[in-house]
Amino acid sequence: MTIVEGPVREAVPQGPLKTPFYPRVAKIDTVNQWHEWKGFSSPDALYCEDLEYFSIRNGTAVFDLSPMTKYRVTGPDAMDYLNRLVTRDMAKIKPGRVAYAVWCDDQGQVIDDGTIFHLREGEYRICCQERHFAWFQAATIGFDVDVVHETEDIAGLAVQGPTSYSVLKTMGVEGLEDLKPFGLIHVDFQGTEMMVSRTGFTADLGYELWIDPAKALDLWDALFEAGENFKIRAIGTHALELARIEAGYLAPYAEFLPVDETIRTGRSRSPLELGLEWLVDFKKPNFNGRRALAEEKRKGSTWRLVKLDIEGNKVADSSYIFSNSKAKGESIGFITSAAWSPVCKQNIALGTVRTPHGKPGDTVWVEIYYQREMHWNREMAKATVVDKPFWFPPRRGATPPGPY
Amino acid sequence: MTKSMGEKYDAIVVGAGHNGLVCSALLAKAGKRVLVLEANQQVGGAAITREFADGYLVSACAHLLYQLQPEVRKELKLATRLATEDMTTIALGEDGKHVRLKTDSVEGVSDEDAKQYRDFRKRMARFAKLLRKVFNKTPPRLGNQDFQDFLTYAQLGLDVRMLGKAEMEAFLRLIFMNIHDEVTERFEHPMLKGAISLDAVLGTHLGPRSPNTMMTYLYRLAGDQGRAGVPAGGMGSVSNELAQAARGAGVTIRTGMPVKRIIIENGRATGVETESGERFDSYKVISNADPKTTLMKLIGAKHAETGFARRVSHIRARGNAAKLHLALDGLPAIEGLSRKDFAERLVIAPDEHYVERAFNPAKYGESSPNPVIEITFPSFRDETLAPTGKHVMSAVVQYAPYGLKGGWNEEAKAAFMKAIIDTLAKYMPDIEQRITASELLTPADIENEFHITGGHWHHGELSLDQFLFVRPVNGAAQYQLPIDGVYLCGAGAHPGGGISGAAGRNAARAILRREKAA
Known part of the structure; x- marks a missing residue:
C-alpha cells in the first residue's frame, strides 16, 4: 500500500472559535x-x-x-450589484465613505441591515450581523462581480x-x-x-x-x-x-426578524415599517423589494417602529403597548428593546406598533410587569413617542473632534 | 449604435413560434399594432417543415398535431388540412405481434386488458377534459385577493368536485402518481404498458417511475383526447396558416431578425434591439422565447429582483428527446403490418421496464443504448414530402440527454445513431439498406436551431413544481414578468409545450384583460 501525502489540514476546531483578540x-x-x-x-x-x-x-x-460578518465585493459591476441589492442609492457613496444600508427580499421584507464600506474605487465590504452568503451569491446572477466571505480574514x-x-x-x-x-x-x-x-x-x-x-x-x-x-x-x-x-439603532432578532428566519407571514418587517424610509430610494429603477415597497407606500404600512420615552423608572422589557391607560381592547404593539438610560436619565424603549398608532408626539400606554419580593405587580406607564435618538451628542459629529 | 425605427408598436412579440403567432394574431384582432420578430428565416419556431436532404422534407421538430386547442382554431378560423388523422398507435412487437391502441379501444391484448383500457381511457378522458379547461385559463395567483383569481380557483374546485366523489378521489390520487404504478395496476400486456408509459414521458426528462408522469400523460390528452394527426405539408403548414391569420389581422412579421435584447429603461421595457442593431419601440414586449432565455439573455438578470432571477435560473429544462429524420428509398419491411399501417404512429417501447431502463443512463448524462422511439412516415400520405416512390421517416428518440457527458460531438452522435439504427433493425431488418440520407437532431441541436434552452420541448420540465400557478416560476405565472412591460407567451408559460396555442392565446387574453383593468 502506498501512502499519498495530502495537504496538511488543521483540525476542525471544537466549540466556539476564538477571535484574534x-x-x-x-x-x-x-x-x-x-x-x-x-x-x-x-x-x-x-x-x-x-x-x-x-x-x-x-x-x-x-x-x-x-465576529461581525464581512463580505468583500469587487469586480466591474460591484456598484451596480450593491445598488440592486440594497434599497439606498450606492452611487452616492464615494470611495472612502461608509453607508448604513438595509437589504430586502423581493417582497420588500428586511433580510438584514449593515454597513457598506467603499474601501477603494469599485471595492466594497459589507459588514453585518447575520450570514448571507447564499443570498449575496444568488444576487450575483447577471453581474460581473465577486463576493467573498472574509469574516475571519x-x-x-x-x-x-x-x-x-x-x-x-x-x-x-x-x-x-x-x-x-x-x-x-x-x-x-x-x-x-x-x-x-x-x-x-x-x-x-x-x-x-x-x-x-x-x-x-x-x-x-x-x-x-x-x-x-x-x-x-x-x-x-x-x-x-x-x-x-x-x-435608537436596530438589532436583528429584536427590532426585526430577518425575513429568511420567519415562518409565519406578517412576522417580518419592511424598511418602511422600521423607520428607514430615508434609506429607500425609489428613484432607482430596480432594487430588491422595490415593487413591493412601492405598493406598500401606496397602500400604507402595517407596522411602525417607535422610540418611547416612558414615565417612571421600571424597565418596560417585553411589554405590550396599548392606546389607552386601561389596557382596553387589543394591544397596539409591543416593546422590542428597553432600558433605563443612565446618560439620559430616561426610561427608554424601542417598540413596534400598528399604524396609524405611534406617530411622533403620540401618547401610548405600556403595560409593565415587575417583581417585588416574589410578588408580581403591574403598572400602566404613560409613554411619549419621540422622533429623535435618545442620545446623539454634538461631539458625535464634530469634525475635527474635540480633544477630551 | 442603435437607430430607432420610428414606428411605435402596441406590442412586439419576440419569436414567431406558433404561440407567438397565436398571441400576435389575437392581439391584432383586438386592434393592436403588433410586430413579430423572428430570428430564423422561417416562421414557426419548432413547428416548421424544412428540407433535410435533397428533395426530402420533414417537420423538423414537432411532427404530430394532437393538442391544438379548439378555441385557437375557432378564434383564428384555422382549417388545417390533415394528411392523416386520428392515428392509431401501433406498439411494435419484434415477433410481428403488434398491439394497436386507439382512443378508446385496444387490439392485440387479452379481453381483460381491453376492458381495463376502455375504463382507463374513459377516466383519462374525464380528467383530461377538466385539465383542458384549466389549460385555457390564466392560472390564478396564490394567496391574493383578486376576484378573477378567486373565480378561477372556485371553478377548478367545482370542476374537481363535479367529477363525483369516487372520481374526485381517483383524480386527487392519480394526478400526483407515476404512470408506472398505474399501468402495472391495470394491465398485463407488456407492450400495452410500454406504449402508455412512453406517451407519459415523451419530450420530458422523466421516466415512467418519475413522479407526476400521470400528469404528463394527461397533458398529452388535453387536446382532442390525444388524437394525433399529421398536417398536410408537415407542421410548417400550421405555422404558415397561423402567420397568415396574423398578417390578415394586421400583424407585421419580420423573419431573419434575431432580437439581441429587450431594452429596459427606468425599470420597464421600452422596446427591443436586434442583432443587426435596429431598435423597435414598444411598451409591451412579449417573449415567445423560453423564460430562461428571456430573462438571462434578452433582458439581463440585473433588471429583475434577486429572488426572481434565482428562481428563473433554477428552472429545470433538460431536453432528452432527439429527432431523427431518414430519407428512405422505399418503405422498410415490418412483419405483421399491412401497407396502410404506415400511415399510423409506430412506437418501440416493448414493455414498461424497457422505458425506465432507457431513461436510466440519461440520469447520469449518457444516451440510451436501447432507446424508445416514436415513428411516423409522413410521406406515406403526403407526396409533397419526398420524391415519388421514396419516403421520409420522422422519429422522436429518447433518451438523449442535453447535458451528455463529454458533449454531443460527432462521435457521440454517431454512437447514438448506431444505437437507434440497431434498435430499429430489430423491427425493420432492411432499414439500414433503405437509408439514403439522415439527420439526427440532439437536444443540443434543437437548442441551436430553435433557440430553446436545453432543447426542451416544453421550455421547462413539466413537473408539479413548475406547473400551473408556479409555471414557469412563482411571480410570472400570469404571463407577466415582474418587470413592467415584459410578458411571456411561449411553452415555458402555463400550460406548457406541444403545438396547442394555449400559452399564446392565454397570454394575449391576459394582456388584454390587464389593459382593460388599468
Missing part, C-alpha cells in the same frame, strides 16, 4: 460571562457592566467586533467614546482631524495597513479599526498603551447593547 480579552476578564456570537466566543461583560457602559460615554470603550475593534479621538491620535493615527462620520481612511500601523472608519453602534464619538488578524494583538497593546490616560476600557456586549438602545 481573545488572548487579551480573556486576560482582562474577571466575571467569565460569555456567549456565542456567530460561532465565536464573545463576552457579555468583562468586570462590571455599569463601568463598562460609562467608559463608552465618559472615556473610551474597546469592543472586539471581529479581518480583525475588528470598535473604539468608542469621547476620548477615542485622543487615544487614536496618541497611538499615532494620522488624518483623523478631517475624518467625518461615515468616512474611512487607510493608515499604517506598524508597517501593516489598517482601515479606520468613523463608525459605531453607540451614537457617540467613535471609530472602528480593521486589520490583518496577525497584527491584532499588537494593535490591542498599542491602543491600551495610548489610552492609559484617557480612561480606556474593554467592554462586553451588555454595555454596548445599552448604548445601542440609547442610540
Whole structure:
C-alpha cells in the first residue's frame, strides 16, 4: 500500500472559535460571562457592566467586533450589484465613505441591515450581523462581480467614546482631524495597513479599526498603551447593547426578524415599517423589494417602529403597548428593546406598533410587569413617542473632534 | 449604435413560434399594432417543415398535431388540412405481434386488458377534459385577493368536485402518481404498458417511475383526447396558416431578425434591439422565447429582483428527446403490418421496464443504448414530402440527454445513431439498406436551431413544481414578468409545450384583460 501525502489540514476546531483578540480579552476578564456570537466566543461583560457602559460615554470603550460578518465585493459591476441589492442609492457613496444600508427580499421584507464600506474605487465590504452568503451569491446572477466571505480574514475593534479621538491620535493615527462620520481612511500601523472608519453602534464619538488578524494583538497593546490616560476600557456586549438602545439603532432578532428566519407571514418587517424610509430610494429603477415597497407606500404600512420615552423608572422589557391607560381592547404593539438610560436619565424603549398608532408626539400606554419580593405587580406607564435618538451628542459629529 | 425605427408598436412579440403567432394574431384582432420578430428565416419556431436532404422534407421538430386547442382554431378560423388523422398507435412487437391502441379501444391484448383500457381511457378522458379547461385559463395567483383569481380557483374546485366523489378521489390520487404504478395496476400486456408509459414521458426528462408522469400523460390528452394527426405539408403548414391569420389581422412579421435584447429603461421595457442593431419601440414586449432565455439573455438578470432571477435560473429544462429524420428509398419491411399501417404512429417501447431502463443512463448524462422511439412516415400520405416512390421517416428518440457527458460531438452522435439504427433493425431488418440520407437532431441541436434552452420541448420540465400557478416560476405565472412591460407567451408559460396555442392565446387574453383593468 502506498501512502499519498495530502495537504496538511488543521483540525476542525471544537466549540466556539476564538477571535484574534481573545488572548487579551480573556486576560482582562474577571466575571467569565460569555456567549456565542456567530460561532465565536464573545463576552457579555468583562468586570462590571455599569463601568463598562460609562467608559463608552465618559472615556473610551474597546469592543472586539471581529465576529461581525464581512463580505468583500469587487469586480466591474460591484456598484451596480450593491445598488440592486440594497434599497439606498450606492452611487452616492464615494470611495472612502461608509453607508448604513438595509437589504430586502423581493417582497420588500428586511433580510438584514449593515454597513457598506467603499474601501477603494469599485471595492466594497459589507459588514453585518447575520450570514448571507447564499443570498449575496444568488444576487450575483447577471453581474460581473465577486463576493467573498472574509469574516475571519479581518480583525475588528470598535473604539468608542469621547476620548477615542485622543487615544487614536496618541497611538499615532494620522488624518483623523478631517475624518467625518461615515468616512474611512487607510493608515499604517506598524508597517501593516489598517482601515479606520468613523463608525459605531453607540451614537457617540467613535471609530472602528480593521486589520490583518496577525497584527491584532499588537494593535490591542498599542491602543491600551495610548489610552492609559484617557480612561480606556474593554467592554462586553451588555454595555454596548445599552448604548445601542440609547442610540435608537436596530438589532436583528429584536427590532426585526430577518425575513429568511420567519415562518409565519406578517412576522417580518419592511424598511418602511422600521423607520428607514430615508434609506429607500425609489428613484432607482430596480432594487430588491422595490415593487413591493412601492405598493406598500401606496397602500400604507402595517407596522411602525417607535422610540418611547416612558414615565417612571421600571424597565418596560417585553411589554405590550396599548392606546389607552386601561389596557382596553387589543394591544397596539409591543416593546422590542428597553432600558433605563443612565446618560439620559430616561426610561427608554424601542417598540413596534400598528399604524396609524405611534406617530411622533403620540401618547401610548405600556403595560409593565415587575417583581417585588416574589410578588408580581403591574403598572400602566404613560409613554411619549419621540422622533429623535435618545442620545446623539454634538461631539458625535464634530469634525475635527474635540480633544477630551 | 442603435437607430430607432420610428414606428411605435402596441406590442412586439419576440419569436414567431406558433404561440407567438397565436398571441400576435389575437392581439391584432383586438386592434393592436403588433410586430413579430423572428430570428430564423422561417416562421414557426419548432413547428416548421424544412428540407433535410435533397428533395426530402420533414417537420423538423414537432411532427404530430394532437393538442391544438379548439378555441385557437375557432378564434383564428384555422382549417388545417390533415394528411392523416386520428392515428392509431401501433406498439411494435419484434415477433410481428403488434398491439394497436386507439382512443378508446385496444387490439392485440387479452379481453381483460381491453376492458381495463376502455375504463382507463374513459377516466383519462374525464380528467383530461377538466385539465383542458384549466389549460385555457390564466392560472390564478396564490394567496391574493383578486376576484378573477378567486373565480378561477372556485371553478377548478367545482370542476374537481363535479367529477363525483369516487372520481374526485381517483383524480386527487392519480394526478400526483407515476404512470408506472398505474399501468402495472391495470394491465398485463407488456407492450400495452410500454406504449402508455412512453406517451407519459415523451419530450420530458422523466421516466415512467418519475413522479407526476400521470400528469404528463394527461397533458398529452388535453387536446382532442390525444388524437394525433399529421398536417398536410408537415407542421410548417400550421405555422404558415397561423402567420397568415396574423398578417390578415394586421400583424407585421419580420423573419431573419434575431432580437439581441429587450431594452429596459427606468425599470420597464421600452422596446427591443436586434442583432443587426435596429431598435423597435414598444411598451409591451412579449417573449415567445423560453423564460430562461428571456430573462438571462434578452433582458439581463440585473433588471429583475434577486429572488426572481434565482428562481428563473433554477428552472429545470433538460431536453432528452432527439429527432431523427431518414430519407428512405422505399418503405422498410415490418412483419405483421399491412401497407396502410404506415400511415399510423409506430412506437418501440416493448414493455414498461424497457422505458425506465432507457431513461436510466440519461440520469447520469449518457444516451440510451436501447432507446424508445416514436415513428411516423409522413410521406406515406403526403407526396409533397419526398420524391415519388421514396419516403421520409420522422422519429422522436429518447433518451438523449442535453447535458451528455463529454458533449454531443460527432462521435457521440454517431454512437447514438448506431444505437437507434440497431434498435430499429430489430423491427425493420432492411432499414439500414433503405437509408439514403439522415439527420439526427440532439437536444443540443434543437437548442441551436430553435433557440430553446436545453432543447426542451416544453421550455421547462413539466413537473408539479413548475406547473400551473408556479409555471414557469412563482411571480410570472400570469404571463407577466415582474418587470413592467415584459410578458411571456411561449411553452415555458402555463400550460406548457406541444403545438396547442394555449400559452399564446392565454397570454394575449391576459394582456388584454390587464389593459382593460388599468
